Every structure is written in structure tokens, then in C-alpha cells.
Amino acid sequence: MSYLRFKLRQLMQRMWFLPAAFSAVAVLTVIIAYVLARFAPEELPFVMPTNAVQSILQILASSLLTVAVFALSTVVGAFSAASNSTTPRAVPLIAGDLRAQTSISVFIGAFLFSIVGIIGLSAGLYSEAGRLFLFIVTLGVLILVVAALIRWIGQISAIGRVSHTIGVVEGATRDALKVMREHPLLDCRRLDGEPEGEPIAPERPGYVQHCDAGALQDLAKEHDLIVTVLSRPGAYATPVRPLMMVKGVLDDELRDALKDCFVLGDQRAYDSDxxxxxxxxxxxxxxxxxxxxxxxxxxxxxxxxxxxxxxxxxxEHREGEHDRILVAPxxxxxxxxxxxxxxxxxxxxxxxxxxxxxxxxxxxxxxxxxxxxxxxxxxxxxxxxxxxxxxxxxxxxxxxxxxxxxxxxx
Missing domain, CATH: 1.25.40 (Serine Threonine Protein Phosphatase 5, Tetratricopeptide repeat)
Structure with a gap:
């Protein structure tokens, strides 16, 4: 897994990411409806009154804010229940559950869509064609909200329960096992014997969350190095527990570049561990x-x-394509x-x-x-x-x- 993919995956698991993305899409949808109205024919089969669209949007805006707050409070309660009945280490997985995030994101995005639509209609920004397009989009949003509500009813009956938490952790572990199966030894050579070279340790202690073996290979090939990774994802690296041993000529800039191939954090990550x-x-x-x-x-x-x-x-201990990187199983x-x-x-x-x-x-x-x-x-x-x-x-x-x-x- 590359550094960019790792960071993107971490970003998508943030609780705020999907609601922010859905909100941006909601605002963009209202703008697109306004722009597309310019290309509509002058004569339309029927005219959509301003009050008709605005009434629907007002109902959505007034109800979805309450629904969104209730959904968020339910999730917070589920976090507390999971932490008390199982372990706090499982809470990030529940927070990163895309199914729960999607439902909440639909509620928040639809609420913001309604607010922006009401503002546009009140300001008189929409023509007759624009109101028609906005009405069609509103019907689509209404269908999404109903589907999200039905799905949410099924989710709140399970989220936070012990069996649900166990299943979430099992799924994350199974994904990590799949990554290990597809990339054994991080696609590097197996270390046989004792590592050799100069130890390179992090400046501050932390858990290794990701190791970009491809970037290490590129640096090792460019500078004629042999790198032995001592801290696989999940290891706790400190100034006295090095990340790697490097055999070759090094300078300060190269040492920093090698250390940048590792992502360290205060907690372990499930992705490759x-x-x-x-x-x-x-x-x-x-x-x-x-x-x-x-x-x-x-x-x-x-x-x-x-x-x-x-x-x-x-x-499996089969060796990968990174021939200048050694990793112990x-x-x-x-x-x-x-x-x-x-x-x-x-x-x-x-x-x-x-x-x-x-x-x-x-x-x-x-x-x-x-x-x-x-x-x-x-x-x-x-x-x-x-x-x-x-x-x-x-x-x-x-x-x-x-x-x-x-x-x-x-």
C-alpha cells in the first residue's frame, strides 16, 4: 500500500469526512440546477410555483436537523456502550463504519441542500426552468432520505452491541490478513540472520502505522543501500528501538528521507497490522x-x-519485488x-x-x-x-x- 492510499484510507475513516463530502455535493447540486436551467427551452410543459418547491424544502430543513442530531447522539451513545462493554480500541472502527456514516451524511447533506435551496428561492435566483430542475432534484433527495431512514432503523438496533463490535473487529482483522496474504513480507526479501548496518531510529517514540516499502526500495536503489526493516507495522519504535538498519553511505538528508517512509502514530492501526x-x-x-x-x-x-x-x-515467506529491502517474518x-x-x-x-x-x-x-x-x-x-x-x-x-x-x- 502506498503512502497516498494509506492516508486516503485513514481520511475516509474520519467521522467528519463523509458528512463534509455529502454537504459539498448537496451545495454543488443546487448550483448545477441553477446552471442547467439556462439551457432549458423557453416554454416548459408546466410551471412549478415557487411556494410548492419551497414548502417541501422547508419541511426537509425543519425535520432533518432534528433527525441528524438524533442520529449523532445515537452514535455517540454507541461509542460509549462499545467502550464500556468491550474495549476503547474498537471505537475507531465503529466511528469509521461507512454504513453509519453514510446515513448521517445523507441527513446532514439533505439538510444543507434544503437550506441552500430555500435561500436561492427566497432571493429569486431561479427561473421557471430552475425551479423545475430543483423540484426534480428535491424528489431525488427525498427518496434518499427515506431510504437512509429505513437503513438507519436497522443499524441502530445493532450498533454498539457486543456482537456488532466483535464483528467489526473481525472484519478489520480479516482485511489486514488479506493485505498480509497479498503482500507477504511487505513485498521484500526475507531476513535470514542478524541485521547489518547503521541503525536509524525515530526522533520521537510511536507505533508504526505504515511502511512504504516501495519508497524505501527507490531510495535504496538510487543510493546503493541495503535496508533491513526492524519495525513492521504495529511495532513500537523509539530512539533506542530503531526503525531499520541501513548498510551503505548515509548523510543527514538521506536519513530523513528514509525515516519519512514510515508513518508513526500514538496508536496502532488495523490496516496492515x-x-x-x-x-x-x-x-x-x-x-x-x-x-x-x-x-x-x-x-x-x-x-x-x-x-x-x-x-x-x-x-508466506515468499520474497517480493523489493530486492534491497529485508524484513523478518x-x-x-x-x-x-x-x-x-x-x-x-x-x-x-x-x-x-x-x-x-x-x-x-x-x-x-x-x-x-x-x-x-x-x-x-x-x-x-x-x-x-x-x-x-x-x-x-x-x-x-x-x-x-x-x-x-x-x-x-x-
Missing amino acids: PRYGFIVLGEIADKAMSASINDPGTAIVVIDTVTRLLLDWDD LVPRDVLDDFYRPLARDGAHVIEVVSRMLKSLETVAACKPILADAARETAGNVVSRAMKAMDDERDVADLQTLSAWATKRS
């Missing part, structure tokens, strides 16, 4: 096991979700620890949760050879924690039976 999705899902499951919520069923649902995602894991154990370790710690006393974790790891080990060893090791950790937390003999016996697959193949 599937591990972040597993961490957020782990937080949701772990929070469900807290004493205040005590909902093992939600933890089991999240475990099933992670199992589906891990079966889509395909971090993700460590399978780290990937599994992101999700299973917190839940194994806080859910060790609940046999139903431990049982589902072991079944999940058994499935992953059988279906994904690249994750098999890490899955067995993680299962051993789950069993070790559960043995210390469980007192009932039947639970312990069931636990030994469920974990037999890991000890036989280890």
Missing part, C-alpha cells in the same frame, strides 16, 4: 471474564472468531500470545473457557502447520495456568483429556 486485531479481540474476551461483567459466553464467541481468523492466516508464538495469554491468565478458573481455548488451539495446530508448534506451546501454557486455578477433580480430569493432543505431539 493483523496482530492488533487479535490484541483487541483478546481485550474483549478478557474484559468479558472480569468480575464486573462475568460473561464467559462472550469470551467463547470471541475464541471462535479468532479460530476462524487464524485459519485464514497465510504469512512475524513470529507465530507472538501472534498467538497476543490473544490467548491474557485470556489464559484471567479465564484459567473457568473450565468452559479453557476447554474452548484448547479446542481452538488444536484446530489451529492441525490446519496451520506454520502455527502448529506455537499452538502446542500456547496450549501447554493454558493448561499450566488452569491446573493451578482449578480445584474440582472432574474439571482437572477433563482438562487433562482435552490437552492430550498437545502432549502427544510435542
